[in-house]
Amino acid sequence: MDFASFARAVFALAITVGLIGLAAVAMRRFGPDVMSRLVPHRAERRLAVVETLVLDPSRRLVLVSCDGDEKLLLLGEGQVLNPPPASPAPAPAPARRKATKPKADA
Template identity: 60%
Template sequence: MDFLDLFRAIFALAITLGIIGLAAWGARRYAPSLLARLSAERGEKRMKVVETLMLDPARRLVLVSIDGEERVLMLGEGRELIEPRGADPVSGAVK
């Protein structure tokens, strides 16, 4: 391998790394706004997480709003508990 082949290989490596760097810069610069526009075009989301509360390392409470109605979920230990529909949040009795 002579000097010209070595120079060609280093030059090709520099060009390749430059293209990768340019793609990474473009993704960091333009991807967040592009993703925001794409998600805004889909319309209003029906479900969103309002608040979470860690009870212990294995369990958490999640307050979720679905179509304007708030529901409480308890997640953890490989299962989930969902508050029954129409339950009174203070007494826990089902209406």
């Protein structure tokens, strides 16, 4: 193997690695838009992420809409960290009427 063929192999490897890196950067920057155009869309989607908010490196808030109902999820460390839903406030007790004693007819 002479120097020219060795140089050509190294140059081809450098070009290949460079193209792979360029494709990775392009997919990272433009990937979600391109992938959403490639996937056929149904007429109406039931599930949508409305908004996300990063709280810290391990936790984020996600507002999800499903069938018109929005839920707020706290995600972190590979799991949903939501507390159980709060029980609804108890309804006020109906007003009691005072019992009247029947009058004795004398």
